[in-house]
Amino acid sequence: MIEIKLKPGKEKALNNLHPWVFSGALAKLPKNLAVGSLVKIIAHDNKPLALGHYCGDAGIVIRICSFYPDLILDKNFWYQKFDSALNLRKSLCLINSQTNAFRFLHGEGDGLSGLVCDIFGDSASINLTNIGLEPVLDYLNKYLQDNLNIKNIYFDNQKGEADFLENNLSFKAHIGDGQKTGHFLDQRDNRALVKKYAKARRVLDTFCYSGGFSIYALAGQAQSVISVDISQAAINLVNYHVELNNLNNNHKALTRDCFDYLREVAPGDVDMIILDPPAFAKSKNAVERAARGYKDINLQALKILDKNSLLFTFSCSQHMSPELFKKIIFAAAKDSKRNVKIIHELTQAPDHPVSVYCPQSSYLKGLVLYVE
DSSP: OOOEEETTTHHHHHHHSSSEGGGGGGOOOTOOOOOOOEEEEEEETOOOEEEEEEESSSSSSEEEESSOTOOOOOHHHHHHHHHHHHHHHHHHTTTSSOOEEEEEEEEGGGTTTTTEEETTTTTEEEEEGGGGGGGHHHHHHHHHHHOOOOEEEEEEEEEEEEEEEEETEEEEEEEEESSTTOGGGGHHHHHHHHHHHTTOOEEESSSSSTTHHHHHHHHHHHHHHEEEEOOOHHHHHHHHHHTTTTTTTTTEOOOOOOOOHHSOOOSEEEEEEEEOOSSSSSSSGGGHHHHHHHHHHHHHHHHHHHEEEEEEEEEETTTTHHHHHHHHHHHHHHHTTEEEEEEEEOOOOOOSOTTTTGGGGOOOOEEEEEEE
16 A cells, blocks of 8 residues: 655644645655555654545645554445444434435545435435545445435436425425535525524525525415525526425515625515525635625625514535624624624534534534514
């Protein structure tokens, strides 16, 4: 096995069980090392530290798969990973008669850096960003078939459709032809909270994509729901899901730029807004510009909400810290001259577990604000 040595003092992250190695930590990179190669990482004093896959010479250069450097990575090793992930989901009671869609594998959160697998009924959507795990996919495919009765497996950009239930509401995932793996499973519990508070409210769901929040609001007996997204394909999905769940009353879907639309709504016309935009900050360098975008949409939302309203606001930008997000909301609230209270702090659903050794695996942050 190829050994890669770290620079002096660069072993701290691995000693702390962080699953990433960056290029700046390497003393020297072997020539002609193929992407995906299994390598053994050793400290500058030649002490073996971990096993990982080489991912290229920029950014995350090695993704760790085991902190036992002498372990044999055979079928049993990978099946133990899969068993552990499935046991967690079963213990969370995520697989039941009312919900048959969940994240089965969540990368670093399940000790499988660079591998994500979502389940939608009898279909699975797999996304791989660690080419070193490609040989493991044969094991994964067999495991899915034998243990989860999966009939259809879609890899990365392969397109397919899958019907599924989420909290007894019906959806269709458009795998490989939309956002994420076909549906935003990470917002499942937050959607349920929208349903809880939606009764008799006038709801505006911005950046709605396939309408998950809108469907829950309608199921929660909202007085009215307006779904807005710049994508016509997304709006078509919203309308499909409304029809699928027989929730046709009091719903309107608009193909509009959400930034523009928020400026056009008359103050007092709505008393619940959901702001769930795409990631504004996809790199550290984009955080400052993203902060301006988040402040803009939150300020506009706070200006138009009626008295005694609710604002569900989110950021899925990994590089946006919860502390910075709160500061942005504070600035927007101050400029809006509204009395604003935080009543919930939200995060990703528990089938998207966060490794305590890899804080970067926590990416979704949200606040529910009461606006007087």
